[in-house]
Amino acid sequence: MPLLHPGDTFPQLTLNIPGAQAIQVPDSFAGEFGVVLFNRGAWCPYCTAQLRAFQRAGDSLAQVGVRVAALWVDDEKTTADFTARHGLTFPLGHSADARAIARLTGAFVNEDPLYLQSTGFVLDPQGKVIVSV
Template identity: 25%
Template sequence: MKKLLFIFLATLTWAANAQNMIAKSATDIAPLLIGEKIPNLTLKSSDNTDVQISDLLKKKKTVLVFYRGGWCPYCNMHLQALAEAEKQVLDLGYQIIAVSPDSAENLKMTAEKDKVKYTLLSDSKGELIKAMGIAFEAPENYKSVINVNSKGMNTSFLPVPSVFVVNPQSDILFEYVSPDFKHRITTELLVSVLKNLK
């Protein structure tokens, strides 16, 4: 009986820690699943103030986006597409929040460049990205660019680009996680999902 209890506790501990680990590659991640909760962690806003993610999520239903950084052309195209669809998203009763490892200062440049009015948050330490189970070890050729864009806070990881639809209780209702950073959910599909979740 003691042996079974030990195995159970060891497995439980491993599962909890697995979410905070950095996967070796984008295809090795273990993201949180539909029905699980977004962990309440502190991120930085574009004006460098601390923000509790749960405080933002409880305001209304949320489209929570994780992107690699303002330096990534695929991320910029995705952020711009979301900006163009924002009115539709808002009309359906949702807000958009996008999180990256970029520093708070770099968020402002991304917002201006991509004409973004929705909330951008910095997770330079990767605490939320790791807790979401979407962090993976950055290829060597990306390490200098992520170091510069995170102001030295991140030298080793990237998030797999992901979109989570979350209710005000922080429960995940839908997710789109693509290990291939070139593939993102289309705004048409996202809006269709939001309509069906209403």
Template identity: 30%
Template sequence: MLQVGDPAPDFTLTTTDGTPFRLADQRGRSVVLYFYPKDDTPGCTAQACSFRDQYEEFQDLGAEVVGISSDDEASHQKFTKKHRLPFPLLADAGGQVRKLYEVPRALLGLLPGRVTYVIDPEGTIRYIFNSLQRATDHVAEAKKMLQQLQPR
């Protein structure tokens, strides 16, 4: 897996509204990049809704939240609308970005893993949280790291 201190690999994927999202275009602000297994499953819904409910706090900390799964744009659009998600979900159909970020598979390789990366404004990975089962802990852990990154 990638390590804390590594540069975050750049990529371009399509957002929920069909526009391209390029990580390098986010320089100057932090990014919480979270990989999740599948739209509208219990753990993934809890995670997305937890990010939604605390989204303003992430914005106040200077960060954009971005979710990535292998679901297609239509699935992301439905999931976003159903749960009123204010942040982009990116369609990684072939799993190329998941591979680029070395996100491991979970449960004996049967499921895509759930990993969250906190990337600082310079594009460096500052924190990695990997847990399939503790879906909402990804939100709390990312927020704690962003608070630590704030200038004193």
């Protein structure tokens, strides 16, 4: 499947959150604009920098009605440790099925080792894609 394009409806994805109840995106954005980030993993310096930048921008994003959620293939413990170490306050989902996510969204998958390549979507309040990168 090609990467979702502007105007496409973003599929329902379940994000397993360490130590918390799983959430559904885009439903968890509650009618606000949303950013969904797929990241390679805790080992990736680019992904760490990106997630930290979104954390730093969190207050500004919230003021304009934008919510953020991210996911990757890393396990629950790695994700919990990363979230705590970097003080993330937005949901970071663990143990994503990279191939299933790719089928639904068109995200690129690295096969060996298996992970999602960095991909991002901005969604409107109705869950439609505005931007995909």
